[in-house]
Amino acid sequence: MEEIGSVSVGRTQYLRKMYVYRCVRQPGLALGYISVNGTGYAYRCLQCKRLRKNRSLTIVNDAIVPGTQHPEDGHHEACKGVPLAEVESRQIDRQIRDAVRTTGKRPREAFSNTMCAIPKRYKSEELQQQVIVNAPTYASVRRLLSRHRAQRCTPIPDPLNILDLLRSTLRGREADDESSHKNERFLLYSGENGKPH
């Protein structure tokens, strides 16, 4: 059977989980895959999705489950791989943002941890070099914190009139239009008996 490429865990620009598929037929190119419905093992090609085609793969435990078709077959004719170094450099920026946001790490710490992990993450020295050359600078990363603080801390002008933005969860705010989590509300309880309202 023909060899298939491997996948590594990454983040979308909205920091949702995605997979980066490394092409074997076109070495040096990659395809992005995102979850079909937020749960389960089906992931669809991001490039095909933009072209309104559905091309999905089954990924279990960070590995592709081989199907009847090679992972690089069955894509939209305009779906082309993206240079892996480009995809991975964007991943560096997203990993730092994700660390700042989910762990509350300071940008300097998140930046140096992520940069130090580059040699471990990429076996090929050539790819390491390309990722380092294209990675964000510390100056650009420092600005991320204020952006994330602004996103997390929305001022409340009137406590008796809570903004709609603050009534939905972070997951609800960042979900895709098709997602069942889109604009999901916090579960609110009131009264001594904790009745939902």
Ligand SMILES: [Zn+2]
């Ligand atoms: Zn595709």
